[in-house]
Amino acid sequence: MPQPHPASQPALHLAVALDGAGWHPAAWREPGARPKDLFTAAYWAGLVAEAESGLLDFVTIEDSLGLQSSSPTEPDRRTGQVRGRLDAVQIAARIAPLTHRIGLVPTAVVTHTEPFHLSKAIATLDYVSGGRAGLRVQVSVRPHEAELFGRRTFPPLRLDDLGTPGARAVIADSFDEAADYVEVVRRLWDSWEDDAEIRDVATGRFIDRAKLHYIDFEGRHFRVKGPSITPRPPQGQPVVVALAHRTEPFRLVGRSADVGFVTPHDADEAGRIVAEIRAHQAEAGRAEETVHVFADLVVLLDDTDATAAARLSRLDERAGAAFTSDARVFAGTPDGLADLLAGWREAGISGFRLRPAAIPHDLEQITRRLVPELQRRGVFRTAYEAGTLRGLLGLPRPANRYAAVVSSPAETTAAV
Amino acid sequence: MSKPLKQIHLAAHFPGVNNTTVWSDPAAGSQIEFSSFAHVARTAERAKFDFIFLAEGLRLREQGGEIYDLDVVGRPDTFTVLAALAAVTDRLGLAGTINSTFNEPYEVARQFASLDHLSGGRAAWNVVTSWDAFTGENFRRGGFLAQEDRYERARQFLDAARVLFASWRGDEIAADKESGVFLTDADAGRFAHRVAQFDIRGRFNVPRSPQGRPVIFQAGDSEEGREFAASSADAIFTRHGTLEAGRAFYADVKGRLAKYGRAADELKILPGVTYVLGGTDAEAQEKARAIRRMQVSGQTAVKFLEQLWNRDLSDHDPDGPLPAVDPLVGENLVAKGRASVRMFRDPLATAAEWRALAEAKKLTTRELIIEVTGRQTFIGSPETVAHALNEFVQTDASDGFILVPHLTPSGLDDFADTVVPLLQERGVFRTEYEGSTLREHLGLSPVDPARETAAVTASSTATVPTADTVTRTGRARA
Numbered sequence: 053m054p055q056p057h058p059a060s061q062p063a064l065h066l067a068v069a070l071d072g073a074g075w076h077p078a079a080w081r082e083p084g085a086r087p088k089d090l091f092t093a094a095y096w097a098g099l100v101a102e103a104e105s106g107l108l109d110f111v112t113i114e115d116s117l118g119l120q121s122s123s124p125t126e127p128d129r130r131t132g133q134v135r136g137r138l139d140a141v142q143i144a145a146r147i148a149p150l151t152h153r154i155g156l157v158p159t160a161v162v163t164h165t166e167p168f169h170l171s172k173a174i175a176t177l178d179y180v181s182g183g184r185a186g187l188r189v190q191v192s193v194r195p196h197e198a199e200l201f202g203r204r205t206f207p208p209l210r211l212d213d214l215g216t217p218g219a220r221a222v223i224a225d226s227f228d229e230a231a232d233y234v235e236v237v238r239r240l241w242d243s244w245e246d247d248a249e250i251r252d253v254a255t256g257r258f259i260d261r262a263k264l265h266y267i268d269f270e271g272r273h274f275r276v277k278g279p280s281i282t283p284r285p286p287q288g289q290p291v292v293v294a295l296a297h298r299t300e301p302f303r304l305v306g307r308s309a310d311v312g313f314v315t316p317h318d319a320d321e322a323g324r325i326v327a328e329i330r331a332h333q334a335e336a337g338r339a340e341e342t343v344h345v346f347a348d349l350v351v352l353l354d355d356t357d358a359t360a361a362a363r364l365s366r367l368d369e370r371a372g373a374a375f376t377s378d379a380r381v382f383a384g385t386p387d388g389l390a391d392l393l394a395g396w397r398e399a400g401i402s403g404f405r406l407r408p409a410a411i412p413h414d415l416e417q418i419t420r421r422l423v424p425e426l427q428r429r430g431v432f433r434t435a436y437e438a439g440t441l442r443g444l445l446g447l448p449r450p451a452n453r454y455a456a457v458v459s460s461p462a463e464t465t466a467a468v
Numbered sequence: 469m470s471k472p473l474k475q476i477h478l479a480a481h482f483p484g485v486n487n488t489t490v491w492s493d494p495a496a497g498s499q500i501e502f503s504s505f506a507h508v509a510r511t512a513e514r515a516k517f518d519f520i521f522l523a524e525g526l527r528l529r530e531q532g533g534e535i536y537d538l539d540v541v542g543r544p545d546t547f548t549v550l551a552a553l554a555a556v557t558d559r560l561g562l563a564g565t566i567n568s569t570f571n572e573p574y575e576v577a578r579q580f581a582s583l584d585h586l587s588g589g590r591a592a593w594n595v596v597t598s599w600d601a602f603t604g605e606n607f608r609r610g611g612f613l614a615q616e617d618r619y620e621r622a623r624q625f626l627d628a629a630r631v632l633f634a635s636w637r638g639d640e641i642a643a644d645k646e647s648g649v650f651l652t653d654a655d656a657g658r659f660a661h662r663v664a665q666f667d668i669r670g671r672f673n674v675p676r677s678p679q680g681r682p683v684i685f686q687a688g689d690s691e692e693g694r695e696f697a698a699s700s701a702d703a704i705f706t707r708h709g710t711l712e713a714g715r716a717f718y719a720d721v722k723g724r725l726a727k728y729g730r731a732a733d734e735l736k737i738l739p740g741v742t743y744v745l746g747g748t749d750a751e752a753q754e755k756a757r758a759i760r761r762m763q764v765s766g767q768t769a770v771k772f773l774e775q776l777w778n779r780d781l782s783d784h785d786p787d788g789p790l791p792a793v794d795p796l797v798g799e800n801l802v803a804k805g806r807a808s809v810r811m812f813r814d815p816l817a818t819a820a821e822w823r824a825l826a827e828a829k830k831l832t833t834r835e836l837i838i839e840v841t842g843r844q845t846f847i848g849s850p851e852t853v854a855h856a857l858n859e860f861v862q863t864d865a866s867d868g869f870i871l872v873p874h875l876t877p878s879g880l881d882d883f884a885d886t887v888v889p890l891l892q893e894r895g896v897f898r899t900e901y902e903g904s905t906l907r908e909h910l911g912l913s914p915v916d917p918a919r920e921t922a923a924v925t926a927s928s929t930a931t932v933p934t935a936d937t938v939t940r941t942g943r944a945r946a
Contacts, residue, residue, distance in 0.1 A: 091585045
């Protein structure tokens, strides 16, 4: 195997995706699983502490408006899998005071929610975590999820129809709306300049109102006035993330996100996806900005390939079906996974979001086996090098778009 | 006294975004940093308080077309702060004010059920309504509601949330590894609820939380507000700070409970009150006067005047008499995003009262505003204040208090250290938490899902003939 040269390559980034008892539908029945604790704070605190002990960049926390389902498009009435979840932003907030360095990236659905509320929620997560907040935006075009809100309707959606013009139009429209949503969230984060709060006893002014800005967003789907009720968060702009499988979400990553999660099945596909995202990024005028592309992998890790394969078989047998995923499923050894990661990095992937098939086993394999192996190879940190999530990801603290307007009137149009 | 002593309930209001909060004091800290919230919450928990309370404002206030800059400005997101506070406290209730105009029931129910899980049963929801298109400009659906529709939406919103909370009975999760049964019911969380404001259906995705649902607070003194509270709330946040007004309000609201089949102790009445403590009563009075002057600067006095006068008075001298001109009657165009403006139902009459008062007491504009706006409720030595608080509760002017400190974050410290021990000595305040949930702290019996659903069905069908509420419990009965 070619060993990467630590000096020639930036450090690899590693995140773990937390969801219930793990990503395999039978994971909750494994010996170490704690399915009765899924709705307690202690459960989540334990998982994030484990991830932090492995020096991971961040954890993501899955969420959805509707109840989990074995079908991507419809509800089911199954009783043999984990059902029910807690609001991911609140899980992240509940864990924030108990952790110190690891980034916290909850999932939030942007289709039915208010950008004003979500913007201040993530800004506040950034405050309670001391600059470790991120936001994974998720689109929902599922008709049954729309019915939970009763405000709009979506046409029935079948996986087979995703390529039809009608479905493409709905999807494209939803991702355009998501891009507008992220734009509003980001403008609201900037709507207070960092030094807006002056507490000037002499003049009696708590704030310098010239440093608060209306965002005056008007798009096809909504308008939002601003400013936020919450001052600019510690990171300035918390990290925005999206999972992307096809052109519309690739474009969302290119125009709006700091990190894209993608699901290639080999290094070649990884390379093609990175190229497509870079093209969207350039088209959006962001060629100079860092946009990380993370590959998602479902992982089952054991001492030998055979043990991992046998465990997957056992899980599949319990679930009554072979496990399928949008992401590649890796069942093997931590060393083998480290080799795979190295190969995909060559294709332009800068980090990985690992989805542990079973918790705690595969989470602990990541933190206690994979991470030491990556450290041995000189491609992963041996101590947290920054205090904020942006810092861990090598993203600078961005200038405030509205502060730029004040100093350079000529840029007004571009910045607003 | 033959009657047993009532136990006092105490809560801490995080210092607000208004002129009660004195930011110019050298001891004043951040209203945003989590350390401030953690300090107030830990102090409240150390003193065995029932809960901490967060207010809400969804648009920065404006006056004269500009963002109001004389008071504390800015606040964090309520749910996020409360969830984080759950990590640094063990028993303290966590009460958040959440608007029913700019939210949807499914999302709010998810958030409160999540908070209740993550705090082990300590969540409370102060249900409020908004009326103004001004705030609506921050929201995708605008959200403007006619004033008369506000309570109707709030009531229907709360009903819809109750349907969602009751959609899980609590016994659906088996999570039995051996048998492979996670859910005992393939329809867990199923609901359908159709009324004038909401038409929602599906399956709620948060299993039943420790309290069943958050404790419900209502704030507001109007006739509709009182009736809403009597029918639906566990507690009322009032503003009646005097004994006489408190007793009248208490008797009125408690008297409305019977017609909803509720006992008098099923609704707690908790006025929001301020306090100033000193070594002696005289010292406290002196301190109170100094605080009032910090709360009402000359600039602040003029801004208050503009809110009633509904005109630009920026040239007015706060150290001189009230303006000679009369208030402009009609829609208030000067102050936006302020609840207080609605209080001035008859600006001309109020101005006349103020003029008479200023003349009688020889008050300047600033002194007059100090006199007529939000004076401290309880002022004195710890003994005096403890006595007054206890008298208030024992004579049925309230069931306890939501204390509003004037300093962030240390404003509650002296109360916790000096007044609470005196109340404990009198046997009217707990020395240890007896329960783990907020309902238990408040002496409320556990939520009964069947009763919740029945109440929703009755209240929906009473006013909306087309109401069609089907829940698991409802179906089982049918």
